[in-house]
Amino acid sequence: MINIQIQKQLDGPEGPMLLDLNLQVPMGQLITLYGPSGAGKTTTLKILSGLMQAETGKIMVADSTWLDTSEKICLKPQDREIGYVFQDYALFPNMSVRQNLKFAQPKDKDSGIVQELIQIMELENIQDRKPDTLSGGQQQRVALARALVQQPKILLLDEPLSALDLKIRLKLQDYLLQVHRKYGLTTFLISHDIGEIHRLSDWVVVLEEGSVVRQGSPSEIFINQNLSGKFKFKGEVLHIEKNEVVYIVTVLVHNEVVKIIAQESEVKNLGIGDAVIVASKAFNPIIYKVS
Numbered sequence: 001m002i003n004i005q006i007q008k009q010l011d012g013p014e015g016p017m018l019l020d021l022n023l024q025v026p027m028g029q030l031i032t033l034y035g036p037s038g039a040g041k042t043t044t045l046k047i048l049s050g051l052m053q054a055e056t057g058k059i060m061v062a063d064s065t066w067l068d069t070s071e072k073i074c075l076k077p078q079d080r081e082i083g084y085v086f087q088d089y090a091l092f093p094n095m096s097v098r099q100n101l102k103f104a105q106p107k108d109k110d111s112g113i114v115q116e117l118i119q120i121m122e123l124e125n126i127q128d129r130k131p132d133t134l135s136g137g138q139q140q141r142v143a144l145a146r147a148l149v150q151q152p153k154i155l156l157l158d159e160p161l162s163a164l165d166l167k168i169r170l171k172l173q174d175y176l177l178q179v180h181r182k183y184g185l186t187t188f189l190i191s192h193d194i195g196e197i198h199r200l201s202d203w204v205v206v207l208e209e210g211s212v213v214r215q216g217s218p219s220e221i222f223i224n225q226n227l228s229g230k231f232k233f234k235g236e237v238l239h240i241e242k243n244e245v246v247y248i249v250t251v252l253v254h255n256e257v258v259k260i261i262a263q264e265s266e267v268k269n270l271g272i273g274d275a276v277i278v279a280s281k282a283f284n285p286i287i288y289k290v291s
């Protein structure tokens with residue numbers, strides 16, 4: 001179990017904001033932090049990694065205490081067995097792919113891991129190249145491999161795929177799931193992409209203004225939302241994207257872009273540019289064509 005209880009005063013988007021979390025998650029899961037900009041998602045990952053300090057709090061990972069402000073315990077980032085991947089790849093530009101991985105490898109750890117990750121992440125053909133000769137997707141594969149060379153228990157992913165186009169993103173999601181499972185990691189992902197969250201996550205934690213406002217499985221969070229009142233509005237279909245089990249329909253309503261989860265039967269006759277009504281039905285939004 002990972003037990004996170006942290007408090008930190010932040011300068012929120014609309015003034016002072018208290019990041020105040022009390023979160024328990026089982027080891028081995030892929031947990032997504034979801035929520036509006038400025039909610040405190042990145043700060044949470046930074047405090048977990050030890051790159052930023054909480055004012056008060058406690059972080060327990062299985063039996064080990066990473067942080068306990070009342071006991072003045074605060075493990076250094078390098079002692080926390082964490083791998084971190086950001087949106088920008090932050091690779092060493094003067095080193096080849098293999099050298100980037102070798103450099104990250106702890107001296108006392110298994111030397112076979114670099115070769116293993118080169119194979120898993122399919123980096124053989126680019127292992128002697130420098131990062132600036134690689135595409136974004138290739139660089140992000142290297143960044144992921146480099147984080148895993150350290151054989152972390154916990155992988156922190158701060159919107160690692162958001163700069164990539166959809167096709168590459170889907171491929172990278174497969175790599176992510178593969179390594180998450182193979183190495184028995186506990187992974188914290190920040191993502192705004194509902195399709196990605198559905199594909200990858202076991203558990204979703206929704207943060208707003210520094211607090212957890214909801215948590216549950218992706219379906220509980222995005223499909224079975226209990227909407228309090230009925231609503232109905234007209235819009236235009238901008239995009240339809242198939243996820244493994246559902247469709248995500250992007251609809252323009254006035255100046256708002258809204259994403260709706262829909263079943264196959266609901267999108268069968270829908271096309272880009274169609275006028276639609278988005279309405280609540282028995283607490284779940286449904287979508288249907290009006291012209």
Ligand SMILES: Nc1ncnc2c1ncn2[C@@H]1O[C@H](COP(=O)(O)OP(=O)(O)OP(=O)(O)O)[C@@H](O)[C@H]1O
Binds near residue numbers: 013
């Ligand atoms: N060291 C700090 N001290 C005070 N305020 C901070 C500090 N670091 C970040 N903040 C503020 O805390 C708020 C939350 O930032 P954070 O980066 O955690 O949000 P986020 O949910 O990751 O947002 P986004 O989705 O835009 O990346 C922001 O308003 C930010 O300006």
